[in-house]
Amino acid sequence: MKIEALPLPDVFRIVLQPATDERGFFARRFCAETFASHGLETDFVQRSVSYNDRRGTLRGLHFQISPHAETKIVRCTRGAAFDVLVDLRPHSATFGRWHGEVLTADNHTALYIPRGFAHGFQTLEDRTEIDYEITPAYVPGFASGVRFDDTDIGIAWPIEAPIMSERDRNLATLKEISAAESFRLPS
Numbered sequence: 001m002k003i004e005a006l007p008l009p010d011v012f013r014i015v016l017q018p019a020t021d022e023r024g025f026f027a028r029r030f031c032a033e034t035f036a037s038h039g040l041e042t043d044f045v046q047r048s049v050s051y052n053d054r055r056g057t058l059r060g061l062h063f064q065i066s067p068h069a070e071t072k073i074v075r076c077t078r079g080a081a082f083d084v085l086v087d088l089r090p091h092s093a094t095f096g097r098w099h100g101e102v103l104t105a106d107n108h109t110a111l112y113i114p115r116g117f118a119h120g121f122q123t124l125e126d127r128t129e130i131d132y133e134i135t136p137a138y139v140p141g142f143a144s145g146v147r148f149d150d151t152d153i154g155i156a157w158p159i160e161a162p163i164m165s166e167r168d169r170n171l172a173t174l175k176e177i178s179a180a181e182s183f184r185l186p187s
């Protein structure tokens with residue numbers, strides 16, 4: 001497994017290094033020692049799956065507010081998705097900046113998204129499945145998010161007219177979140 005730094009601090013790409021033979025391959029996709037040596041969390045307490053019927057489905061941008069902010073490992077196990085994370089750490093030099101990667105069932109790539117970031121994705125194929133490893137445990141009342149089309153973030157989503165939940169369409173902008181006392185960031 002290779003752990004590669006990405007343009008935003010503390011975000012990593014995890015790429016499998018398959019040992020291939022005539023049967024197929026074997027590859028490690030989690031190693032506590034390797035993760036710890038890169039300063040990454042090792043105690044993921046929940047695994048979840050997101051199944052999406054249609055190409056163009058967009059979920060996000062989501063985060064859990066403090067003190068239940070989550071660290072996630074995200075991979076695609078079926079189909080393909082454009083996966084996006086946004087730095088929402090108020091004191092970060094890259095606050096408000098986004099990064100996107102294409103994850104597919106075949107490119108054997110996962111993203112490590114630390115607490116303090118918002119996360120979302122848009123599916124590039126029908127019947128796309130996204131697999132999560134999450135820590136700490138999900139707490140429903142602490143779910144929050146920021147608008148997918150916030151112009152201050154400026155994400156270049158690949159497919160127009162996304163299929164989305166009403167909740168996600170009505171999320172606040174980063175400016176609204178930062179200005180309102182009742183809104184809180186993930187850290």
Ligand SMILES: Cc1cn([C@H]2C[C@H](O)[C@@H](COP(=O)(O)OP(=O)(O)O[C@H]3O[C@@H](C)C(=O)[C@@H](O)[C@H]3O)O2)c(=O)[nH]c1=O
Nearest residue numbers: 048050059060061062063072119120121134138140143
């Ligand atoms: C996210 C989540 C939801 N749930 C429940 C709450 C709700 O009843 C149902 C569906 O939840 P949602 O509508 O929030 O699912 P969804 O819109 O897919 O939310 C997910 O979006 C992506 C972008 C992420 O980054 C995830 O962490 C998560 O926020 O599942 C859990 O039990 N555990 C979880 O970790």
